[in-house]
Amino acid sequence: MSKPAHRAGGAPKAAVDSDICPVCKSSRYLNPNMKFLVNPECYHKMCESCVDRIFSHGPAPCPIAGCKRTLRKMRFREQTFEDLKVEREVDIRRRVAKVFNKREEDFETLKDYNDYLETVEEVTWNLILKIDVEATERRLRQFEEAQKAELNPNVARRETQSDSSAPSDASRVVLKKGATQRKALSASSGNTPNPYSSQDGTEDTGFTFRGLKKRTAPEPQKPFDPYSGWSVEPQFYILQDDYNVEWLTQSKNDIQHLAGGYNIKDFYSQALCEAFSGFGVFIEDEIVARDRQVSGDETLATQMAATAGTGAKDVRMDDVF
């Protein structure tokens, strides 16, 4: 209890490790509020005060011996799982799943989907086991960009434009590095081939999956049509712009009508429409044709009405009184 550092064995040793910061060696015994943080870049643990001390002035290399990765304060976080390996795997899987977000209905056959899942799993394990990380990461990025471009070509185009003007993530990190490193990085970034165009001219999307359906962007919304495509097209008249008759001149120039937004053309169109609406409707033919469909033998209806008439209720209407 008093000297936990001298104890031997697996589990107690882990407990001891977790209680002493590997950077400043301060222990929880002295500082009960001590909090350990990790950075998903290298998953080395250190206490909160160390993170503050080392990284508050910008990105800096990891203080653990042998680890040269550049870390940034913003990305430090408390670990979720006790086992850091699990923590890392979960992070990787989350990232991969974000890029490979296809579902079964996106593929033509089930076999294609299964092949796709296998490829995804392979990529994941490559990253977890650190096999061929560089190449895999690049392909992953390319695939993500290609997906984005496919969904919305405008966004991809805009991003390539802004990349050329604004400094990228990588170049900003370089600012704090030594001169030699900076030189090497700038040289490499200077002649990076454009990831969007490969040698044979077709776009390199990182991964190609057989049977993957082409994603189509949703159609842009059409302007709203309140009549849902219907329109009134008169067959018996053509509306004129103006009709000159004496009895209309007064209301045509009436300031009260004009101020109220009254348009004399509305009157014209309504009057003309009413003049001919029903012009070619022959009630005698149409009503009979209509009622024949509904069914209704008149004599039968009369008989029924006579029998029903003895009751207090109307046949076709509920009596309020």
Add this chain to the structure above:
Amino acid sequence: MRLTEDDLYRTSTQYKHWSFTPSQLAAQRRTTNIQASERVKAAVARQRAQRSLLDASASESERAGSGVENGGDTPVRVDKEVNCLTVTEEKRLVDVFCARALDLGKFLKFPTEVTATGIQFLRRFYLFNSPMTYEPQTISPCAMFVANKVENHGLPLERYVAVLPNMTTDKVLAPEYLLVQGLRFNFQVRHPFNGLKGGHLEMIEMARGNANLLPNAEKTKEQLQQEMLQLPRKPNGPAQSLSVAQLEKRIENAYGFASIVLKGPAQLTDAYFLYTPSQIWFTAHLLADEPLTLFYLSAKVPTSPIHSKIISTLRSCADLLSSHSSYTTDQISKEEKVAREKKEKEEVSALIKKAKHCRDPDKIDLVKLNLAQKRDAVAGGSLEESKAKRRKLEREGYQKESDDFWGPELKKANGAKVA
């Protein structure tokens, strides 16, 4: 997805529910008449049975001889079979009250549309209800008032009641729901007045030679104008040549006559049930100036199967409109007119008298029936009178308080106010 004017008309309730062929119309009137007379007879028989139970002690001779008082105003001879109105009598009665409604509209200075709508409401209502069941005297003021609301004329009820003799707000409002239900809640009535204006506008433009022509027109604007100027006065008369101003005058005269026909005979006949508003105004114009209307029609519908069909429809409608007595009033001599009016008056008063004898005793006092429907009704018997009265007072008090600036007093939780 194009709609023509005719399709627009086919969407209206007037076309869907209130257009009939003549035979349908007659059948419906017959049905209504049969129903109503059966009901009147049954109701009278029931009343007699009740009374004979009550008057069991009264002597036979007295019962047979004396008139039976029934609610005060329907004396029915006990042993006589009720003499119900026939279909024609019913129709005549409705026509009489439509004519009276026309006068009422003139008296109230209602716009044409309001009066016309009111008359059509009456006609529609009495297609499915008999004047024996509901008296036209009670229904017609209500129909006019509803029309006044529907057509946005906005004469307040108080003013409406004030100008009419022997009228109360209750009397106007009591049959309102009944009427509206009888109209199947179809408030829109399509009138030919606006259509006539539209046609008039086009004819004037045609006379000036600058009317827009239909794409399939055979003649040019100038040709049309020339032909129009040479139209004969009378059908088959000699051709003449007018100046443009004279032609315009002619069109205006035709418009004036046609609008008179639309306001009078078109309202007082079954034209609205049998024809579309467009056909009605064409007919009125045809009656006013036949060569002009036929010319206009041929410019619109160049000889096609529909042309002859329209002409025949218009002719039959013209027969209907010109058959009405009000159409010929101006053409007959004064003595004849007076004699006819006198004869009509006698007929009508006899008819009204007869109608009074065969009214449905259940439906006489609509005001009382309406009141019985309301929430403070005592007649139902479910509530005791004192209880109903107390509730009414409470509610009125609460309503009065809620009109106060700060609203009504809040109910206290411990029941201090409840007690």
